[in-house]
Amino acid sequence: MEALQTNVTVISGQKAKLACIFSSINHELSLSSSHQLIWIRQSYGSHNGDSILAHNQDLLITDYRLNIQRTDHDYSLTITNVNIDDEGIYTCEVNTQPPQKAFVHLYVQAFL
Incomplete structure (x- = not known):
């Protein structure tokens, strides 16, 4: 299983899109309705x-x-009006074989 990690930095009050894009060995993974995602x-x-x-x-x-937005290749979490309490690590998981995870570290900067 390959775990991907990305960092997202936003200013407090803005919108943050945490993208969860999975790929298999040679191509993007197509997410079917049978895949369970969290x-x-x-x-x-x-x-x-x-x-x-x-x-x-x-x-x-x-x-x-x-x-939440889900397409054939993307499972994204969008947070509007982000605040400092939203900062942290978010994990997206899909029940493929083998299972895949993606980590997004959200950093929130104070509005100046």
């Missing part, structure tokens, strides 16, 4: 446990700022 936000510091944010196109938490 977005997880990793907890750190005083928070215990990771939070599952979305399963396929369903948000599992109530946050009007979050939006």
